Amino acid sequence: MRRRVLPIAHVSHPNLTPLIDVVMCLVIFFMLVAKIGVTTGADPTIEVPVSTLGSQLQSFANTLTLNVREKPALDEPLVTALVDPAGGQTQELRVADASGKNQLLEVLRRLRFGRDGRPGGTGVNADNDEFSVIIRGDKEMGYRFLEPVLIACAEAQVKNIIYQTRVKTEVVER
Amino acid sequence: MRIATSKKIHYDSGPNLTPLVDIVMVLLIFLMLVGKFTAQDAYVRSNLPLRQQGAGGATPPPGGFPQEDPLEINLDSPTPDRFVARVGQYKAESAAELNGVFRKLGEDRVAAGKTLEETQVVISPGRNVKYKFLIEVYAAANTAGFRKIGFSTAR
Numbered sequence: 001m002r003r004r005v006l007p008i009a010h011v012s013h014p015n016l017t018p019l020i021d022v023v024m025c026l027v028i029f030f031m032l033v034a035k036i037g038v039t040t041g042a043d044p045t046i047e048v049p050v051s052t053l054g055s056q057l058q059s060f061a062n063t064l065t066l067n068v069r070e071k072p073a074l075d076e077p078l079v080t081a082l083v084d085p086a087g088g089q090t091q092e093l094r095v096a097d098a099s100g101k102n103q104l105l106e107v108l109r110r111l112r113f114g115r116d117g118r119p120g121g122t123g124v125n126a127d128n129d130e131f132s133v134i135i136r137g138d139k140e141m142g143y144r145f146l147e148p149v150l151i152a153c154a155e156a157q158v159k160n161i162i163y164q165t166r167v168k169t170e171v172v173e174r
Numbered sequence: 175m176r177i178a179t180s181k182k183i184h185y186d187s188g189p190n191l192t193p194l195v196d197i198v199m200v201l202l203i204f205l206m207l208v209g210k211f212t213a214q215d216a217y218v219r220s221n222l223p224l225r226q227q228g229a230g231g232a233t234p235p236p237g238g239f240p241q242e243d244p245l246e247i248n249l250d251s252p253t254p255d256r257f258v259a260r261v262g263q264y265k266a267e268s269a270a271e272l273n274g275v276f277r278k279l280g281e282d283r284v285a286a287g288k289t290l291e292e293t294q295v296v297i298s299p300g301r302n303v304k305y306k307f308l309i310e311v312y313a314a315a316n317t318a319g320f321r322k323i324g325f326s327t328a329r
Contacts, residue, residue, distance in 0.1 A: 016191045023198045030205035049306035053313040054216025134217065139306035143299040146308075147328050163218040165309060 041082025041090045042136055042164075043067035049139040051165035062130050063162070064111060066093075066104075069138040070145050077145035079104055095148040104149065108133070108156035119157075132160035218312065220323065244294035245279065245320075248329075249303050249311055257307040269310055276318030290319035301328040 040060050046067055057063075064081055067090070071078040080090045093104040109117035114125035121127070133153055137146055153161055247261045259266045261279065266272040280290055295315050299308055308325070315323050 016195060020191065020195060020198065023195070023202060027198060027202050027205065030202065034205055034208065048215075049309040051216055051218060051309050051313050053316055054218045056215075057217045137305045139304065139309075141305050142302045143305065143308060143325075144301040144328050146305055147301075147325075150325060151327075161220045163220065163309060163312075165216050165218055167216045 039082065039085075039088070040065045040134070041067070041080070041085075043069075043080060043090070046136055046138045047140070048136055048164050048166050050168045052168045054163075054165050054167070057134075057162070060134075062128065063132045063134050064108075065134040065136055065164075066149060067136050068141065068146060068149055070141045075144070077141070077148060079149060081107070083107055095152065102152060105152045105155055108152055108158060112156050112158055129159065131158060132162055133158050134162045134164055136164045218309070218316075220312075244296045246326075247295065247297045247311060247315070249297055249299040249307065251300060251303045251307065254302075254304070257303060257311075259311055269314065272311060272314040273317065276314050276320070280318050280320070291321050293320055293322070295320045295323045296326050297323065298326040298329060 040063070042065050046069055064083070067078075067080045069078050076095060079093045079095065081093055082088075082090045083093070084091075093107055095102055095104050097103060106117065111128065112131050113119055113127050114121050114123075116125045118125075119127060135146070135149065150161075245261060247259055249257060249259050251257050256267060259272060259275070261275065264275040264278060266275045283290060283293055297308065297311055297315075312323055
């Protein structure tokens with residue numbers, strides 16, 4: 001008598017190719033949309049005001065982001081900025097230190113007019129007319145804390161001042 | 175004696191894709207957690223008025239510096255959570271009233287034969303006026319069509 005054996009079971013695994021295609025699309029999407037490793041020195045703890053105006057900034061090249069907020073217990077602003085992107089650390093820029101120097105004005109002049117901080121010059125001292133300042137101010141701070149920053153920008157002849165705000169989103173209440 | 179032949183059926187299962195899917199899933203979760211969508215921030219560019227005096231070092235436009243006095247908006251905060259904006263005979267205490275005031279100012283300017291683009295607006299805030307109110311007034315003026323807007327020193 002011929003022995004009958006069970007047929008060999010051939011389990012076919014699910015086709016994973018479409019799954020990989022979809023996941024690859026998602027990965028490419030997130031790689032293009034996400035901003036990773038790009039830092040402008042913006043302080044995320046500062047709550048900027050809301051505005052319906054404003055547009056996206058395509059490039060942060062040739063800009064300096066100033067984080068401005070009230071300095072606790074003192075009647076002067078706390079201004080920080082990522083002056084040296086290679087260093088990766090933001091530093092405080094005093095508008096008036098113990099010797100009366102305005103660090104903020106010095107930095108703005110250096111970025112605006114080159115290493116010598118004076119109009120005119122060539123090479124490393126060449127003027128930078130397109131230099132822009134982005135002001136990221138705390139929405140609850142008084143104007144008296146913003147005023148020294150604007151004065152420093154004016155004295156450094158910064159032509160482009162950009163105010164960073166948050167997009168206003170309408171909430172419909174029923 | 176039965177000789178095994180080459181007629182056995184081979185099922186080609188292909189390479190094992192499970193580790194690839196695992197790695198891609200980890201990458202995807204990493205990007206979802208680390209990335210940030212960029213649509214939340216808006217940047218308001220300022221277009222500063224031109225005056226003969228003061229800092230700034232602007233070069234005069236072809237017609238020279240505007241001689242007409244700018245439109246001055248006095249902005250105060252009687253209490254920390256509200257503001258009062260006064261310009262000429264008009265007064266506004268909310269965003270809706272601001273829009274109405276700037277619309278009327280725009281109409282007055284146009285009726286006087288001037289364009290809004292060439293009208294210079296200076297916001298003169300009190301020392302304690304909050305930054306969020308400044309942006310609100312700035313945005314209302316810009317929405318109404320005024321383009322050259324700046325801030326003066328604190329009163």
